Amino acid sequence: LNLALFALLPIPIIIVGIPLFRKRSHKVYHKAWRRWADVSSLLWDTIPGIIVVKTFTQEKFELKRLIERMTNLVKANLKITLLHIRFFPLLGFSISTGTAIVWWIGGHEVLKEQITFGSLVAFVSYMGMFYGPIQTISNLFEPLQSSLTSSERILEIMQVEPDIKDAPDAVEFTFKGAIKFKDVSFGYNPYIPVLSNINLEIKPGEKIGIVGPSGSGKTTLTKLLLRFYDPTEGAIYIDGVDMRKIKLKCLRSQIGLVLQDPILFYGSIAYNIAYGRQDATPEEIIAAGKAANVHEFAMNQPLAYDTNVGDRGWRLSGGERQRVAIARTILTEPRILILDEATSSVDTLTEKKIQEAMENLAKGRTTIIIAHRLSTLQNADRIVVMDKGKIVEVGTHEELMKSGGLYSQLYRAQFAEETITIGAVKR
Incomplete structure (x- = not known):
């Protein structure tokens, strides 16, 4: 003891x-x-x-x-x-x-x-x-x-509860592509509105261009459409259904987004193209690569589509990263497509290849194009001009040029800059 x-x-x-x-x-x-x-x-x-x-x-x-x-x-x-x-x-x-x-x-x-x-x-x-x-x-x-x-x-x-989540009665359905913004207002800070009283209807398959000065709310509009945020006032409807009543997975899987600075992940070209559809076959990946003008430069790489792109795709040029991002979107076959300044940071030759890829991507889809180069929007069905969070003009390129409003001022100013640049190059 x-x-x-x-x-x-x-x-x-x-x-x-x-x-x-x-x-x-x-x-x-x-x-x-x-x-x-x-x-x-x-x-x-x-x-x-x-x-x-x-x-x-x-x-x-x-x-x-x-x-x-x-x-x-x-x-x-x-x-x-x-x-x-x-x-x-x-x-x-x-x-x-x-x-x-x-x-x-x-x-x-x-x-x-x-x-x-x-x-x-x-x-x-x-x-x-x-x-x-x-x-x-x-x-x-x-x-x-x-x-x-x-x-x-x-x-x-x-353990943080997300602000944006599915409603108990949320539904799933295949989109046709009709979009309606009704009295939409939004601000990242509730007391400082970024968008004010936005009213816009987009028909299925329509190609819409959105232009405006920096800070006018163009990209914020697309963030609301992807429901990264909910409007503080008003509502957004897709095919007549309030977006808040649509399941998030259903919504985002049918909306394709191509950013100005595309984000690629560490891995092969094929892995990045198939990121949105993990079950894609090699044939589908190559078909998407061809449609996005990726195939040519991919086949010139040491391991073709198996070539590693590096962290954030640093081993590829800006135009090549952009085309891989477009191929990734093509493979998901979205019903609604958002192109956010997709060609603003590339040279003219690369822009042409990206434009061809975007034309292939936009066929038969409701397309929203945010563009800095206004010349790329001349074929849009309608152009929406934004300023200080409001829609100030809507119409075709010809109509907006005749009206003499903000769009025509932006277009003439940009055309004058390009003319000066060309003249300097010739000298």
Whole structure:
């Protein structure tokens, strides 16, 4: 009985110490995680922007920032080390002390012939079997606490309820392509409207161009159509059904989007084309590639369609990335197509190839084209002119040019810039 009491001496230290350690470690681990996040965010900003850093000769400035953040990270990790030094040696010392006392008391009892030496050895062995798992678990505290701290932010994000979600009575159906904006107003900040009282009807299969100065709300209009946000006032209807009553998967799977700066994922050309349809066959991928003018440059790559495009597609040129994005959209066969400044950042020859790809993509689909180069919209069925979040003009290219409004001013200003540029090139 005496040996058992001495053997249990470390138990109070373990029962009291572990909760105290967890309470203190949560703070220091969380602080270290924040410091590591500061270092990661700095590297995430500066490494992709290394050209800008070198251009403005800011290497020393960025190095200074990195050293400051690394210093803070080291200090935070030192606090973790100090906490471990205070707790884990104490835990080990208490267990070792308990074992030593058992040997001491047990030895005296063996000499007094109160117990046998074999019984003492057996008892100490049982102590080892009891405390061994406790020491093993204590060795897991450090990686466990580190993992818990890292997962905290992930769980926080995952548990956030999305603002945009399916209504209980949401429906699914195949779109024909009719779109209606009715008294739509919206602002990212409710008190600062970006769109005001938008009324627009688009027929199935119609090609609509949207133009206007920067900040007029053109891209915001497409974000509402994809239901990344809901209008603060009014409603958007697709084939007569309020968009809020359509299931999100049904809505977004039937709307194709091609951005000005297309996003490609690390992987092959084929993987990126098939991203919207994971079950696509090689034949379907190649057919989409041909329709988007991808096939020619893809076949000139070392591994053809299996060539890796790199992070965000950096191994491809801007025009090539754009055509891969168009091929990706073609493969999903959307009923409604949104082209957001898809040719604004490419040269004239590349623009021609992209225009051909977009013509193939737009056939038989309701198409909304946001364009900076107004010459690309001359074949649109109608052109919508926006300014300061409102629709100020709607009509064909010829009608808008005759009216002498904002569209004609933008067109003449752009045409004058192109004429000056051509003249300078000739000289």
